[in-house]
Amino acid sequence: MNDIFRRDPRREWILRNRLHPQHALLVSPAGESRGPGGLLRKNPHAVGFIGPNGIRRIDRLDVGNLVSLAGRRVSAAPAAVELPLHQVAQPDYYVAVVPDMIGGLLTSHDKDTIGQAHALIRHAGGAGAVLVIVFGEHREDGFATVGADRLLEVSGKRYLGYAPEQRTCALAQIEQEIAPRYWLFPDSVAAGFELGCRLSARIGERPATQVWRADSATCTSRAAGGSQDITRPTPRVLLLAEECAAPVDETRHEALPMALGRVRKRAWRIEDCGLIDVDPAAVPLAEAAFIISAGNGIHDWAQFHRTAELLGATEGASRVAVDDGHMPRARQVGATGTWVTAQVYIAVGISGAIQHLQGIGQCGKVIAVNTDPGCDMVKRATLSVIADSSEILAELQRLVLARRSGALHDAA
Numbered sequence: 001m002n003d004i005f006r007r008d009p010r011r012e013w014i015l016r017n018r019l020h021p022q023h024a025l026l027v028s029p030a031g032e033s034r035g036p037g038g039l040l041r042k043n044p045h046a047v048g049f050i051g052p053n054g055i056r057r058i059d060r061l062d063v064g065n066l067v068s069l070a071g072r073r074v075s076a077a078p079a080a081v082e083l084p085l086h087q088v089a090q091p092d093y094y095v096a097v098v099p100d101m102i103g104g105l106l107t108s109h110d111k112d113t114i115g116q117a118h119a120l121i122r123h124a125g126g127a128g129a130v131l132v133i134v135f136g137e138h139r140e141d142g143f144a145t146v147g148a149d150r151l152l153e154v155s156g157k158r159y160l161g162y163a164p165e166q167r168t169c170a171l172a173q174i175e176q177e178i179a180p181r182y183w184l185f186p187d188s189v190a191a192g193f194e195l196g197c198r199l200s201a202r203i204g205e206r207p208a209t210q211v212w213r214a215d216s217a218t219c220t221s222r223a224a225g226g227s228q229d230i231t232r233p234t235p236r237v238l239l240l241a242e243e244c245a246a247p248v249d250e251t252r253h254e255a256l257p258m259a260l261g262r263v264r265k266r267a268w269r270i271e272d273c274g275l276i277d278v279d280p281a282a283v284p285l286a287e288a289a290f291i292i293s294a295g296n297g298i299h300d301w302a303q304f305h306r307t308a309e310l311l312g313a314t315e316g317a318s319r320v321a322v323d324d325g326h327m328p329r330a331r332q333v334g335a336t337g338t339w340v341t342a343q344v345y346i347a348v349g350i351s352g353a354i355q356h357l358q359g360i361g362q363c364g365k366v367i368a369v370n371t372d373p374g375c376d377m378v379k380r381a382t383l384s385v386i387a388d389s390s391e392i393l394a395e396l397q398r399l400v401l402a403r404r405s406g407a408l409h410d411a412a
Contacts, residue, residue, distance in 0.1 A: 100190040294321050335354075345363040
């Protein structure tokens with residue numbers, strides 16, 4: 001008797017009647033659901049509502065609110081989710097990760113490397129803990145959410161800037177005190193490749209480079225310009241390629257601080273004399289760390305160029321600005337121009353076409369200046385300023401000049 005399918009005539013009648021107050025409640029799929037890790041996942045098919053004529057409509061200006069069946073407006077903002085805590089009270093061994101920390105923040109490459117460390121622990125078994133080692137000052141506050149079980153901060157002026165010898169000496173001491181089972185570095189030109197090679201030579205290990213897949217038994221590295229793969233037993237030192245593993249995003253970790261003993265001082269042969277000033281206009285867009293881009297909302301181009309010069313930013317432009325002849329084709333940002341990976345990207349007067357948004361997908365912080373609060377660039381931005389571009393650029397110039405004059409006054 002339980003296998004008999006029973007129809008509900010009233011439910012079927014409500015489903016046919018789009019004007020019934022309960023029609024949307026029965027037809028619309030669940031807008032949000034929780035995954036097995038506790039993360040809140042949105043259903044893209046549940047965006048918007050079905051009108052009386054059967055056409056789906058999306059309210060872009062009031063997407064954060066819903067109207068209940070009783071007519072009252074309720075907030076649809078999801079509640080904060082407390083991720084499950086992963087604890088390792090007494091670690092059997094450590095997997096050390098030395099991130100690049102470009103600009104004092106974890107990069108996507110760093111997060112992939114931490115994810116690979118947890119993958120090694122899962123395959124090897126036992127109570128392993130991920131030890132993240134950071135040099136100098138940083139601005140990162142999300143170590144707990146990216147998978148750091150232990151955090152070791154090596155501070156001091158001698159570790160600032162380009163200091164491979166000093167950092168290698170500190171890593172060698174960590175090897176003596178803790179003896180991690182694996183050492184993981186991002187295989188990057190920022191710092192990871194050099195530090196990984198220097199540490200391998202110091203401790204007598206042969207590293208594996210450009211590793212894109214690894215477990216406790218074997219690892220696979222790219223070779224011959226990415227056209228071949230080399231599989232070998234997993235060594236202690238791994239230099240990992242980007243997207244080698246999925247980053248940790250469904251658990252939070254303790255990130256308990258650890259201390260390092262006194263590092264013996266040595267005579268350094270390399271000294272960092274600081275950064276050399278370069279012309280921002282000579283920096284290619286693909287390599288620029290700070291970009292200010294102009295779109296159709298710019299009316300005073302001399303003001304825009306002056307602002308970019310004062311800020312020390314590399315100039316970019318949308319396709320509309322390039323097609324109108326205001327900027328050269330080499331300065332076009334987007335899928336039809338140059339894909340950029342700037343740490344800070346300021347979009348002035350750019351509405352945000354899909355090709356432009358694709359080109360800035362890897363940027364760190366996006367700041368939008370626009371008069372339209374509903375444009376796609378404002379939705380993409382980390383910080384949005386809804387105002388006229390001329391007023392904002394003029395205020396930026398005033399603040400920069402005031403800061404420079406104040407710095408010169410303080411120096412005097």
